[in-house]
Amino acid sequence: MNILICVKQVPDTTEIKVDPVTNTLMRAGVPSIVNPFDACALETAARIKDETPDTKIVIVSMGPEQAKVALTECLAVGADRAYLISGRGFGGSDTLATSYILSCAVRKLEELEGKFDIIFCGKQAIDGDTAQVGPELAEHLGLAQVTCALEAKTNGNTVQVRRKTERGSEILGVEMPCLITMTKTAYEPRYASSRKKREVAKQEIPTLDENSFEIDLTRAGLKGSPTKVKKTFTIPQNSTGVIFHEATERQSTISLFELLVKGNILQLGVRYGNE
Amino acid sequence: MEMNSSNLWVFIETNEKGQAHNVGLELLNPGHSLSRAQGDEVVAIVIGQHTEAAVASAEAYGSDRIIIVEGEEYARYSTDAFAYAFHALITKYAPTSILIGATDLGRDLAPRLACRLKTGLTADCTELDFDEESGNIAWTRPAFGGNLMARILCPNHRPQIGTVRPAVFKKPEQDTSHKAEIVREEIHFSIENIRTKLIEEILDADNETIDLEGAEIIVSGGRGVGGPDGFKVIQQLADALGGTVGASRVAVDSGWISSAHQVGQTGKTVRPRIYIACGISGAIQHLAAMSSSDTIIAINTDPEAPIFKIADYGIVGDLFKVIPEFIALIDEQILTMAV
Structure with missing residues (x-):
């Protein structure tokens, strides 16, 4: 079995705060992590x-040189090889454009590592x-493809994938080769042992750039991207609500209730009329 | 019939009974305002085995034209068959813009389609506008876990495609006398060529009875609820108001309540008339999914909780003291009215 996992190094968005004065993202000091859904994909492959x-x-990741930190983390929890895709034109x-670059890189990786039976991705990256x-x-x-998978197990030449749906879940059978995107799994990603961390610290991670594989650079980078970000902004959050903080919960509740009934927000008469 | 090549399409997703998912009907609403801005028509796309019910809804909610693809290969959604049929339609009619619901299905289909067409796709939009300056749709979407909003254009490629979360827009007014032009297309995909085969379907026990997206009143519980027993109190308030129980991610991840109740970026987006957040501090991912509710009421012990920043009304206090008082007041009020 030959498995490829696409991972992305992302800022931990749960740690990002919006500057209340400038209304811009405060990114300083926000830790970089392996995208959590990608970690679920790695755990599924490890299983x-x-x-x-x-x-x-x-493991393959597209990003700047510092993304090698994320790749090393993946090696420490059981991946065998890792490659970084990094280039000025990307x-x-x-x-x-990103998926096009990755597809060109995958063809090159298959020359180096053999055909992949399963390509795993995280369902989405938590930054984009x-x-x-x-x-x-x-x-x-x-x-x-199977998206939003909760679980994936191989059975002969097929993969049985449990996939989240609006109504519950479904188990799909799909022949290899295939691509599966993982959502948050019921099981937690495993930890790396200290010994393994020391071992992989020295492992070389090759970088592939635009000269390492065949690619049409007009389809990569900004100029190869059909969507353009016109502007970004944060939504100012100004408190304008009526908040009660009286001596007892009872008093606060009575004050709120009166206001809701007066403002016709709680339409209890409508409910009574329906009964 | 001359085909206007500058049309706006709305994908009408259907469920296993062939009924239209609300999100497709909701999208007819911005679909109208955007197409009017460009002097276009709104075309609904329905793909399925039995499409009568969905077609009737698409008609009543104001589609100018409905294109139908029917076949037994479309009885259940599959990436292979649906992407094939939809792509064939786009190639034939060359629409300008396509709106698709950002459901699990829509998020599986849309990128496959956009890539086949080598065009741009904007995911999970929360706002759609017509950018007069460039003549494009301006797609607005949250990124960085809802911390940042991005306005995106697809200036040089057609069709421009976007997925939009359920409950972001309200359905247009229903008019059962409205007539749409019906177009049927024979497009078939061999069932043997569908590469994903259904082995088993597992339905959530309470999924059928929980309709968060359609709820008028939602009472949601978070970390402050403290455990499964605490949700009984939340349920009591929901019952007293004729509402539905929602939950934050923390409550679902802790196993206090099933994921069918989850409101948030990984759960449902909701816009009820009243949203009561109990013991929910208000992570940005939660706020993004409920902030367009008409009235937001927050109950939390922490006066600094972010939920109070977006709440219209609130009580700083213990939900286990507030809720019983609240229920008592409701009962009292109803009794007064009954007398």
Whole structure:
């Protein structure tokens, strides 16, 4: 079994705050982490490897040199090889351009590492939140896709994927090769042992740039991106509400209730009339 | 019939019974204002095995034209068959813009389609405008976990495509006498070529009875509820008001209540008439999914909780003391009216 996992290094968006004065993101000091959905993908692959020990797990990430930190973390929890995709011509790529670059890189990686049976991605990255790169990569490569997977197990030549739906979940069977995007799994990603961390610290992570594989650079970067960000802004949050903080909860509740009934916000008469 | 090539399309997602998902009907609303701005028509796209119910809804909610693709291969959604049929329609009619609901299905289909067309896609929009200056749709969406909003254009590629979260827009006024032009297209995809096969479906036990997106009143519980027993109190208030129980991510992740109740970026987006947040501090991901409710009421012990910043009304206090008082006042009021 040969598995590729696409990971992204992201700022921990739960740690990002908006500056109340300037209304801009305060990014300083926000830690960089492996995108949590990608960590779920790695854990799912690691579980397949637990079952089928001759499985090889290859990690690829597109990003700046510092993304190697994220790749090293992945190696420490059980990936076998890691590659960084980084190039001047790749900056500013939207999802279509990013997935195109990744598809070109995957073809090169298959020359180096052999054909991949499964390509895993996180459902979405927590910074962009688009959930588009996975399906777009599948389309570029002509692969079957399953998105929003909760679980994936191999069975002969097929993968059985449990997928979240609006009504619960469904189990789909899909033949390999295929691409699967993972949502948050019921199981937690495993931790790296200190010994393993020391071991992989020295492991070389090759960088592939625009000269390392065949690519049409007019389809990459800003100029290869059909979508353009016109502007970004934060929503100012100014408190204008009526907040009660009286001596007892009872007093506060009575004050609020009166206001709601007077303002016709609580339309209890409507409810009574329906009964 | 001459085909106007500058049309705005709305994808009408259907459920297993062939009924239209609310989000498709909601999108006919911005669909109208955007197409009018460009002098276009709104075309509804319905793909399924039995489409009568969805077509009737799309007609009553004001589609100018409805294009229908029917076949047994579309009985259940599959990426392969739906992307094939939708792509064939786009190639034939060359619409200017396409709106798709940002449901699990829409988020599976839209990127596959956009990539096949080599065009731009903007995910999870919360606002749609017509950018007069450039003649494009301005797609506004949250990023960085809702901390930042981005306004995105797709200036040089057509169609321009976006997915929009359910409950961001209200459905247009229903008019059962409205007639749409109906167009049927014969497009077929061999079932054997669908690469994903359904093995088993597991339905959430309470999923059928929980309709957060359609709820008039939602009473939601978060960390402050403290456990599954605490949700009984939330349920009592919801019952007293004829509302539905919602929950924050913390409450769902802690296993206090099923994920069908979750309001938030990974759960449902809601816009009820009244949203009561109990013991919810208000993480940005939660706020993004409920802030367009008509009236927001917050109950929290922490006066600094972010939820108070967007609340219209609030009580700083213990929800376990506030809610029973509140229920008593409701009962008293109803009794008074009954006399």
